[in-house]
């Protein structure tokens with residue numbers, strides 16, 4: 412347990428997914444809805460500590476114009492998820508968000524399926540990490556809780572990791588859920604021993620959050636799908652406030 416409040420980064424990608432379902436190629440139309448910037452403002456009003464968005468190479472949800480418009484919201488702490496490519500690095504160096512989270516990307520996946528293989532591409536991730544850090548951007552690597560990946564994150568000089576909670580979320584309420592949670596726990600402990608800041612995300616919802624909150628040394632959770640889905644019933648402001656209330660229970 413930590414004395415600091417656990418932060419909530421709200422991933423707003425799926426507000427853009429809904430817009431793109433009708434307005435692909437016309438997201439700048441005055442008729443395009445939902446308004447992703449207004450949605451973001453409401454998420455902030457609900458207590459989001461940061462806004463996370465993933466500018467995918469295939470631009471399937473968030474568009475470049477969304478990133479620029481959201482980055483211009485006064486006081487927003489923007490965490491840009493992106494692939495570890497020269498094109499995305501150039502984009503980030505121009506934008507200078509507060510944080511970048513490097514994620515793996517393949518066009519066929521429905522969402523980000525696995526962690527970044529940092530150990531398997533040390534040079535590439537190290538160069539990208541150094542370039543982003545030199546521009547004053549906080550760099551996080553989205554990885555599984557395996558020791559070689561955590562040690563590789565240390566080796567490339569990343570100050571932050573985001574542990575991929577997807578395997579645990581998929582296993583939730585199954586016989587292997589406890590084992591997945593323990594894998595995450597071991598990952599949190601190891602990363603903390605190495606001096607890394609530990610975030611977590613993927614598949615976290617209003618139910619499995621209670622297990623996630625038992626993990627040690629967490630700094631920030633990034634949650635998207637479940638909050639946006641809940642917002643269909645409550646509005647995004649209420650959905651974020653409800654998740655924040657869960658996080659406050661950790662203190």
Ligand code: PXP
Nearest residue numbers: 523553612613614633634635636
């Ligand atoms: N963190 C990262 C790095 C992700 O890629 C995603 C999915 O875009 C999330 C968090 C949020 O996952 P979910 O939408 O399942 O809450």
